[in-house]
Amino acid sequence: MLNTPKALTIAGSDSGGGAGIQADLKTFQELGAYGMSVITAITAQNTLGVQGIHPVPVEMVMKQLKSIEDDLRPEALKTGMLFSAEIIEAVAAHLRKHGWKNVVVDPVMIAKGGADLLQEDAVEALKKHLIPLATILTPNIPEAERLTGKSICSRKGREDAAKLLHELGARMIVIKGGHLTLDKAPVDLFYDGEHMHELQGRRVDTPQTHGTGCTFAAAIAAELALGKTPLHAVHTAKTFIQEAISHPLHIGSGHGPTNHWAYRRNQA
Numbered sequence: 001m002l003n004t005p006k007a008l009t010i011a012g013s014d015s016g017g018g019a020g021i022q023a024d025l026k027t028f029q030e031l032g033a034y035g036m037s038v039i040t041a042i043t044a045q046n047t048l049g050v051q052g053i054h055p056v057p058v059e060m061v062m063k064q065l066k067s068i069e070d071d072l073r074p075e076a077l078k079t080g081m082l083f084s085a086e087i088i089e090a091v092a093a094h095l096r097k098h099g100w101k102n103v104v105v106d107p108v109m110i111a112k113g114g115a116d117l118l119q120e121d122a123v124e125a126l127k128k129h130l131i132p133l134a135t136i137l138t139p140n141i142p143e144a145e146r147l148t149g150k151s152i153c154s155r156k157g158r159e160d161a162a163k164l165l166h167e168l169g170a171r172m173i174v175i176k177g178g179h180l181t182l183d184k185a186p187v188d189l190f191y192d193g194e195h196m197h198e199l200q201g202r203r204v205d206t207p208q209t210h211g212t213g214c215t216f217a218a219a220i221a222a223e224l225a226l227g228k229t230p231l232h233a234v235h236t237a238k239t240f241i242q243e244a245i246s247h248p249l250h251i252g253s254g255h256g257p258t259n260h261w262a263y264r265r266n267q268a
């Protein structure tokens with residue numbers, strides 16, 4: 001009997017469907033993994049911004065995790081918006097206790113429109129409890145700066161940040177390049193603990209980039225669930241997000257979502 005690869009997202013819900021749980025599940029589906037979710041917060045959100053956040057009580061987050069643990073253990077998982085130190089500590093304790101493997105940590109902090117998706121005091125919890133469990137950590141540049149306490153202004157700065165995050169316990173790190181200046185190609189840097197690899201990209205000049213980070217991390221988790229190596233997984237994720245940004249859907253009047261169908265359509 002074939003073993004269906006299962007991927008789990010532990011993240012917030014985006015009512016607009018472009019980021020969070022919704023983006024993750026679409027990505028899992030497109031890459032051939034069976035998607036499951038543990039919802040940590042409900043956001044009222046659209047392409048114009050975040051209008052409200054309602055965290056899920058930590059007991060209910062843990063119930064969702066237990067339901068999955070008892071019956072549907074995933075081959076890989078990703079974390080996104082975790083919102084509070086309390087949720088981070090509880091999720092990390094569960095992953096540690098049950099020895100869940102292939103953990104992709106997207107250290108979501110701030111939405112494109114500026115809304116805080118992580119409480120200020122939760123950053124330390126992220127560093128102390130979750131980052132040491134990360135198989136692959138995927139900060140954007142501002143997140144890498146916040147986690148390391150160092151500003152990043154050069155390629156060397158990104159390499160140093162990756163090494164510092166490795167010292168914090170993450171096995172591998174992708175420092176994403178979406179926030180580089182507009183004249184620069186969005187090259188992501190993948191550090192496997194020994195070597196730096198470049199994930200080449202072509203900048204698309206578009207406001208339709210809502211959920212790029214979520215989609216990228218979810219694609220890595222899906223590939224790990226399918227049994228691909230981390231290097232293969234990050235390369236596929238880069239191609240997936242490049243296709244998704246390059247074929248926008250033109251939905252909403254603000255930062256529109258990316259196109260999760262584009263990758264599979266182009267493979268066909």
Ligand SMILES: Nc1ncnc2c1ncn2[C@@H]1O[C@H](COP(=O)(O)OP(=O)(O)O)[C@@H](O)[C@H]1O
Nearest residue numbers: 140176177178179186202203204212213216241
């Ligand atoms: N305008 C763009 N054109 C092409 N790729 C992009 C663009 N913006 C972001 N990316 C890519 O999307 C992924 C997510 O990057 P980033 O925007 O840095 O993360 P986040 O959404 O977490 O802020 C990365 O692979 C990055 O290189």
Ligand SMILES: Cc1ncc(COP(=O)(O)OP(=O)(O)O)c(N)n1
Nearest residue numbers: 012019020111112210211212213214
């Ligand atoms: C519920 C939820 N989770 C995460 C995000 C942030 O997603 P990201 O992929 O970093 O995309 P942008 O917010 O930068 O568009 C979110 N907005 N909502």
